[in-house]
Amino acid sequence: xxxxxxxxxxxxVNGTLxxxxxxxxxxxxxxxxxxxxxxxxxxxxxxxxxIKGVLKLTCDRCLxxxxxxxxxxxNETFAKYSLQDEYxxxxxxxxxxxxxxxxxxxxxxxxxxxxxxxxLALPNKKVCGINCNxxxxxxxxxxxxxxxxxxxxxxxxxxxxx
Ligand SMILES: [Zn+2]
Numbered sequence: 202x203x204x205x206x207x208x209x210x211x212x213x214v215n216g217t218l219x220x221x222x223x224x225x226x227x228x229x230x231x232x233x234x235x236x237x238x239x240x241x242x243x244x245x246x247x248x249x250x251x252i253k254g255v256l257k258l259t260c261d262r263c264l265x266x267x268x269x270x271x272x273x274x275x276n277e278t279f280a281k282y283s284l285q286d287e288y289x290x291x292x293x294x295x296x297x298x299x300x301x302x303x304x305x306x307x308x309x310x311x312x313x314x315x316x317x318x319x320x321l322a323l324p325n326k327k328v329c330g331i332n333c334n335x336x337x338x339x340x341x342x343x344x345x346x347x348x349x350x351x352x353x354x355x356x357x358x359x360x361x362x363x
Pocket of ligand 1: 260261262263264265328329330333
């Protein structure tokens with residue numbers, strides 16, 4: 202269970218609850234740890250902290266699995282009560298900062314918050330490293346460009362250190 206009652210946050214000293222997460226998340230097939238501060242500020246709950254882990258990702262080029270070091274900061278604001286009609290469901294507080302409407306829910310699912318944050322932080326293009334030995338000339342950016350002088354390089358394999 203990773204659900205935290207809003208009431209419990211409000212009852213903490215200064216309305217601040219510290220939450221430590223250290224668990225294997227099946228969705229990422231990795232151990233994820235997070236240090237979070239949940240703060241009750243009037244109508245809002247603010248969650249701040251860091252999320253870390255070493256994720257096993259699959260390289261888009263060579264399809265090998267590689268370790269991806271995840272180290273991100275989160276800063277999310279939730280509205281305790283449904284936002285008024287003049288605001289959209291999710292409105293921008295500052296550039297890139299949205300308020301998430303809890304729609305009257307009495308609790309926040311930390312697991313879900315972490316899951317969403319990690320998903321957003323993952324790179325669009327997952328590449329194992331600059332020495333990825335996949336045939337670079339077949340990667341999608343270069344797929345349509347074919348220079349026969351380059352064919353010689355296709356057979357060169359870069360040795361992996363591990
Ligand atoms: Zn690769």
